[in-house]
Amino acid sequence: MALLIVLLALALVQVWGSGGPLHRDGWFVRWMGFIYSRGLVQGKPGIGFGLVVLLPVMGAAILLAIADAALGWLGVLLVSVPVLLYSFGRGNFNDSLAGYLRAWYQGNLDDAKKAAEPLLEPADIERAQSISDGQALHGLVFKAAAYRAFERLFAVLFWFLLLGIPGAMLYRLSHLAKTALSTEALSLEATTTPGSDGDRALATRWLWLIEWLPVRAIGFTLAIVGNFAGCYRAWRDHLTCKDSGTEEVLEYYLEGALGGIDSSECSAGVAVSEGQRLCGAEIEGMQALLSRALLMWVTLMALYGLFAS
16 A cells, blocks of 8 residues: 555656645645744743644545545545645755756856856855855755755655654654745734744754655665775764764765766756766666666565465
């Protein structure tokens, strides 16, 4: 059943380019505003964040149980596929990356910055605007794109396989809450400041904790589908690291997995400079690695389903 749910959700992502038709987060913004306007959470760091994330997750689990009791496997399917699609990351990753590469190969940094904005965090967007060096922009986008691919798909699938639909939704709502608390991106319906500094710190730490296992799982996968020696060395060196953020760890893994990639692996024409070709080859190589990693995960799910039945 888990494999069927994942395949259906991934097929819809291929059709739509993302889970866009289901990515409506207005309810979550209003929910955060409601929770943080209650006196119960005022001056009590952690309670607001816990209620914001855990209550909807519990609601999804109850809905899934009701659907299972009423309609059996069909009910599970009808609830699980939309919730998993909702849990996938926002935006069309491939289109954003393709737009960035087109501008990059044309040597237009302004267009490249604009195309890369969906891949960047708000703070990184401001940082990108001040960058005038192409190599610095490439480094920023490479790191951001790697994390965006991870958080939009692999982390969600990891927690779905481990904890089911509640696990996938737990990760997505944790990510949405952390982003909202970091940028104070709540609607005007909120009557108080969206969370205390304690909640913001807690949201950041919590997200790091629930990304700790999935990023190491994807790191080992990248070692298998990429340059094993280079990626395994990076994976081993950061296996128990408690200081580096998810973005930094994932960047180390990808750099190791890409190994000795060179400009000849770039798909751009001959008019592109050697530096542009090399940077483009790294982005294209990252896309290929992540596609192979996803295929490996789906294959392992299929094999598990085959031999476990």
